[in-house]
Amino acid sequence: MPDIAAEARPALAGVLDWVGMGEIEMPLMLQAEDGRTVSSGARVNAFVNLKRGDVRGIHMSRLYLHVDKALSNEPVTPASVRRLLRDFLESHAELSDRAMISLRFEHLVRRAALASDNSGWKSYPVTITGVMDRGHFALELGLEAAYSSTCPCSAALARQLIQEQFESDFASGQPLDREAVLAWLGTEQGIRATPHSQRSIAEVKLRLVPSFQNFPIVEIIDRIEGALKTPVQTAVKRVDEQAFALLNGQNLMFCEDAARRMQDALEQDGRISDFWLRATHQESLHPHDAVAVATKGVPGGYTALPDGLAAR
Incomplete structure (x- = not known):
């Protein structure tokens, strides 16, 4: 059978940085922290460079078959x-x-769940990227986690309005009735304003030290969510929603605060040699996002690019 890629010469000579296959649909297995094998559906990108300008193309089918064999036979x-x-x-x-x-x-x-005996499933986007460059191996783990962020400025403005309503409803110089104040605090008239909150996204890209045997996906997610303290919930009863409201009230944060929390948590993890992170607060006040980006600051490591790319 004719092999045009191998036999034909290119009309224009030139080396190519990457050639391959994008968005290959494949099953994927991972070893969970408890020893179980977990399966997921994956999208795979597989590439090599073409360093010879006199060759028309690479062997695409070989990449596919290698991917199929590797992902079908063992956990990643x-x-x-x-x-x-x-x-x-x-x-x-x-x-x-x-x-x-x-x-x-x-x-x-x-x-x-936060307070009840319920539980539910939460999905976390994960990307594993490996590069072999002239004998040098580099590996990156990318993760995303959703959390809630309540604006500190909005909270302060809401408190001011509540104070003004209190001053209006309870005249100065008059004795305060504790039961009346307690009842007032439970009314919409009393709590006349609330701060705005929004669903927010934590994105991290990590270079891990070469000694680890498996990908610590859940451990890293737990570290990020533990730093932010307000991860979005799954199964929620009223007691859980109340506990979540308490967490938000105790963890008011701008995107800068969220980024610094993640930065501190990742700095303390000895498994991470370099990192890039982005906190995106999908504003409920504005039609645009509030964004903060940070890196570990390793010489020659990640560059902080706000558009979501983590370049070296």
Whole structure:
């Protein structure tokens, strides 16, 4: 059978940074923290470079078959990603000296309610990216988590309006009736204003130290959510909603505060050699988002690009 990619010469010579396949649909297995094997549906990008300008194309089918074999036979680990990239390069000897794989999927975690005995499933977007560049292996873990953010400025303005209403309803110089004040605090007239809150998104991209055996996905998510303190909930009864309202009231934060909380939490994790993070507050007051970005500041490491790219 004719092989045009191997036999034909290109009309224009030129080396290419990346050539491959995008959005391959594949199953994916991961080893959970409790030892279980967890399966997800993934979208895979598989690439090699084309360093020879006189060759028309790479062997796309070889990339696909390597991906299929690797993801179908064993859970994804740092070691398996490294082996897969080596397979890419060995199957493209003389054509390529760089290879890349990215795996994008949703990781489901069962979360307990804040106060009741209920629990529910929460989905976290995860991306694992590996690059083999002339013998140098780099691995990145990307995660997203949704949380709630209540504006400190809005909270202060709401408190001022409540104070003004109190001053209007309870005349100066008159004795205060404790029961009347307590009843007033439970009315819409008394609490006449509330601060605005919004669903917010925490995004992190991490370079992990090379000694780990599996991807600590849930551990890192727990660290981020523990720092932010207001992760969105799944199963919610009234007692859970009240507990969530309390958490929001005790954790007023601008996007800058959220970014600094995550920054501090990631700085203290010895498994992380470099990081990029972004806090996005999807404003309920404005038609635009409030955004803060931070990096670890490693020389030659991540560059803080607010558009969501984590470049080196």
